[in-house]
Amino acid sequence: MNVAKTYQIATIPGDGIGVEITNAAAKVLQTLASNAKHFDFDFSNFDWSSKTYLERGYYIPPGGLDELKAFDAIFFGAVGWPDVPDHISLWGLMLPLRNALCQYVNVRPTRILPGTSSPLSACKSGDLDWVIIRENSEGEYAGHGGETHTHFGNAVATDTSIYTQAGIERVMHFAFETARSRPRKKLTMVTKSNAQRHGMVLWDRIFHQVRKSYMDVDADTMLVDAMTVRMVLKPKSLDTIVATNLHGDILSDLAAALSGSIGTAPSSNLDPTRNNPSMFEPIHGSAPDIAGKGIANPIGAFWSAAELVSWIGEKDASAKLMKAIENITSQGVKTADLGGTDSTVKVTDALCAEIKRLYEE
Secondary structure, three states, rough: OOOOEEEEEEEEEOOHHHHHHHHHHHHHHHHHHHHOEEEEEEEEOOOOOOHHHHHHOOOOOEEEEEEEEOOEEEEEEEEOOOOEOOHHHHHHHHHHHHHHHHOOOOEEEEEEEOOOOOOOOOOOOOOOEEEEEEEEOOOOEEEEEEEEEEOOOEEEEEEEEOOOOHHHHHHHHHHHHHHHHHHOOOEEEEEEOOOOOOHHHHHHHHHHHHHHHOOOOEEEEEEEEHHHHHHHHHHHHOOEEEHHHHHHHHHHHHHHHHHHHHOOEEEEOOOOOOOOOOOEEEOOOEEEEEEEEOOOOOOOOHHHHHHHHOOOOOOHHHHHHHHHHHHHHHHOOOHHHHHHOOHEEEEEEEHHHHHHHHHHH
């Protein structure tokens, strides 16, 4: 008799709607597993929220990062709450997770889902289908810098971007491999090397060096300001995009908006070496203004869950989950941000029913 494989999944719901969409994603993943039958999930919840931070003075308890290393993957909801400054919550939870677990690649797929629309009037489903590869461990988010003269009315603050040859090379190889795996085999690299003449020029140089090993990939480069224009005016000219930490962060939010809603956008924080668990999360944030109202869009969480399922090796189940997501959006099951009237629970229940239907076909 075949014994179902059990994947150990750590869940970190975090704050605001992060709790709601994490619960929804766990329900969907359990439904997927129960219908696939050959694997299962065992969830362990970690309450590393801003509420617990205010109570004890830290997000991640001693030994917490080592504890996470025993899991097959991590599902993350969102972090951020009005009572805690954003730089405290980000550096207290999200960035330590990415750094300690060597999650040096952030992958953000973007496309217009069936039944949804882009704010670009001429852009329809199929016209916008991108994957943004964001360097996830250094650059502008390296944490180097400081502040002096604070008490003398002449404060001086610095943030130093860190770029290393090793860090750039590994994300470039990942980006080229991703582009090579996609039908169009096209990669666009984004920097701002006309103004930032050291780190960005190093990015350019290493891009062209790595490119020599991927001559089957159609590659070009863009300055980040020009890239925003191209994304809006010529979306069909793009496919796979690689960018620095900050540029990738900003461009992927623009990409999500152009695809219809930031509520549908997924992301993966990957350790491509697989020596550490990778982490999957929607990019919409904790949204305190709608937290607890039951109207949060769970599609980004479900798509992130599909990326998780694919990463752990269950690619057929991942494809089934994505098909179910596309089926319910095409049927008009949508939250308010997509022009619908459905609640988080209703979208979740509809997806679970669609998963079951697909497996019964």
